[in-house]
Amino acid sequence: MDDIVNAKIEGRALPPKSFAITFDDGFENNLTVAAPILESLNIPATYYITTDFIDQNRMSWIDRIELVVEESPVEKLSLPWGEESFKNIEEKRRFLDNVRLHVKTTPSLNPDEIATQIQNQLGFDEIWSSTHPLDQKLNWSQVKELSKIQGSTIGGHTHTHPIMSYLNDNDLSYEIDHSLILLKEKGQLRHINHYSYPEGLEHCYNQKVIDALKQRNIVCSPSAIHGINDKKVDLFNLLRVTVT
Numbered sequence: 001m002d003d004i005v006n007a008k009i010e011g012r013a014l015p016p017k018s019f020a021i022t023f024d025d026g027f028e029n030n031l032t033v034a035a036p037i038l039e040s041l042n043i044p045a046t047y048y049i050t051t052d053f054i055d056q057n058r059m060s061w062i063d064r065i066e067l068v069v070e071e072s073p074v075e076k077l078s079l080p081w082g083e084e085s086f087k088n089i090e091e092k093r094r095f096l097d098n099v100r101l102h103v104k105t106t107p108s109l110n111p112d113e114i115a116t117q118i119q120n121q122l123g124f125d126e127i128w129s130s131t132h133p134l135d136q137k138l139n140w141s142q143v144k145e146l147s148k149i150q151g152s153t154i155g156g157h158t159h160t161h162p163i164m165s166y167l168n169d170n171d172l173s174y175e176i177d178h179s180l181i182l183l184k185e186k187g188q189l190r191h192i193n194h195y196s197y198p199e200g201l202e203h204c205y206n207q208k209v210i211d212a213l214k215q216r217n218i219v220c221s222p223s224a225i226h227g228i229n230d231k232k233v234d235l236f237n238l239l240r241v242t243v244t
């Protein structure tokens with residue numbers, strides 16, 4: 001991502017078919033699986049870390065839902081937008097897409113409360129954390145280790161992973177400042193100038209969010225809007241191709 005920033009500042013075009021690899025949230029497998037492969041291929045990568053996920057091995061609201069939906073047999077759920085049900089894998093996928101759509105587009109819905117409701121309705125106690133290899137987050141010493149790998153850059157991704165455009169001024173400042181403080185203190189990182197927006201869709205960030213990041217010396221924050229970038233794209237509106 002630094003190469004992209006520098007090319008943009010210098011008005012220089014990147015070579016054809018250039019790409020950058022980025023990871024959001026701070027999963028342990030970024031260090032244990034991805035980083036060694038990328039290092040052996042000499043491919044740099046940027047890792048955007050959600051600091052509370054690191055502090056508490058916490059899961060995002062959608063991962064909290066996926067975990068229980070995957071394990072549940074035929075179920076019927078009563079949610080704020082109506083009844084939902086699923087019987088098989090396809091229906092579970094459609095259900096998860098529907099939940100994402102409703103939660104991400106309705107500011108009044110609290111994503112973690114919805115996750116707890118779904119967990120409870122499916123017969124689980126509240127789950128916030130999992131040591132499953134697909135859920136386990138990095139710890140602070142692993143963040144430090146990751147930052148020392150040749151070609152790796154660490155960026156911020158808020159403290160608790162809220163949709164930034166929904167936050168009031170105080171909460172927005174707290175989410176950014178606290179994430180940067182923890183990365184510097186617990187991650188022992190000197191300069192953080194990269195960031196990415198949680199969820200990253202069009203309505204998940206706005207000019208107020210971009211200005212708040214710029215005030216804190218962030219130089220680039222990609223979205224999660226799907227697409228390939230051209231030379232004209234703004235460093236705070238970069239498109240990405242998601243791999244899940």
Ligand SMILES: [Zn+2]
Nearest residue numbers: 024025198199
């Ligand atoms: Zn994220």
